[in-house]
Amino acid sequence: MDLGNFEALFGEPKVEPDSIHRPFLFQVDAPDPRQLRVVVTDFFSTTFQALRSIQQLDDMRDETGVGGSWSDFLEYFVTSLNSGDVKLVLEGQSKSTGPESARLVAQKSKGMPRISVSLLRLVGTAANEAMATLSLHMYKSYKSNQILLLQEQEGRNRLTKMLSAEQEKSGHLQKQLDGLLYSNRQKIHDKLTSDTGISGVLFSPNLNDKQPEQNPSPMKAPKRVVPAHRRSKVRGALLQDTEDD
Template identity: 55%
Template sequence: MSFEEMCPVFRKVIAEWSPPRPLTKPPAPFLFHVHGDGNDHSGLRIVATDFQSNTFQAIKSRHQLEDLRDDIGIGGSWSEFVDYVTTSLKSGDVKLVMEDLYESGGASHAKLIAQKAKGMPRLSISLGKLVNGAASEAMAKISLELYKEFKDVQRSLIEEQDSKYQLTKVVAAEQEKNATLQKQLDMLLYSRKHKLQKISDRDNSDSTSVMVSQDSPDKHAAYNPSSTKGANRVVPAYRRSKVRGAVLDDTEDDA
């Protein structure tokens, strides 16, 4: 990775004087822009301006950045150094210190100081002051770059919102589809449950009919041996009563 490939860094920073000037008006807020140098694939360009009377710039070549890397003591690969510089400039610990006052009260140069985290090596880059047309050109360029960055963010936001809208439509369609399937499933389960209930009721009804038929008086009478005992019983011959008739005496008439 080189500085040409890094994402441009835009940051607001509050400047301070060195040495401090307690009786003067505090400096106006600055905007600084850091990006790869178009004329040097491994170079770096830094511009800081208050869009008034103070505009500073630094263009660092690969060789100068190698020296800077040695000065602050950052080892590792070149990509790791680029990442360290980028992360440091995006951190919350960034200061712009203006030094060497002109007689008119302005600063001749400034230093951009950044630190990735407390206790880690501090990055310090000297910036020279731009005047007249060079300053105006630098402010115009940083304004255009800032507008371009704004449009890129706006476009990304629109694309994200459109993607979110399309995703919302897909989710809504899936929810509607799921609701329809759930309704069909509920109807199918209800129909099946209703059929099972009817079958169960029919089986219960058949069982009850069988039980009632078995317990009916006519059924008991048909199978009760005592009900026919007296009516159809045949008395054996040897127990039948002998019929005794009148005894006729065959006596001769004496007359």
């Protein structure tokens, strides 16, 4: 168990009693892999600090009732401090010197175990050093986040440029494809027109109306005239011509 990868946390707790109008900020960091440090200050006249060893943190895990492994407890500890429900309870207040101690209380969510860290007040040089350390760490955290933000923006800009270039390339290819399809259709049309010998004959919508009749009805043969000397003079009688044609 160690705190080698512990990243510093910063936040603003809600102060109790709420009659204290000056805001406080807190920092939780690991000055070395075997120790956790909590600093709370108003950057004016009141600064608190607590140091917890690995063994003391393990005892805190048993006191809060958080099960699981050591890494599970650290994750719960960090999540609770980042939840936004963090309170600074001032204790042992004096009218002349102010509070002598305090507790930093954090809860992941309603109904979950509370993390509570007892703090002692620092005075003189120790208080000044704690405030200076918190300010420096906060500035470094700000610069680190700023660099990450700039890198993210640069990455987004690169992706935007790549997307724009791909869209332009896609549009150019689409134009080429449309031109090729049009050219192929025109070639097919020209070839069909050349084969038929009549421009547009295959594409005329009234083709059937203009086509001549292919099978006209045969002409009737004229009736055969019987010679006068063979005509019958008997009225009402039907004569037959027995002569072969």
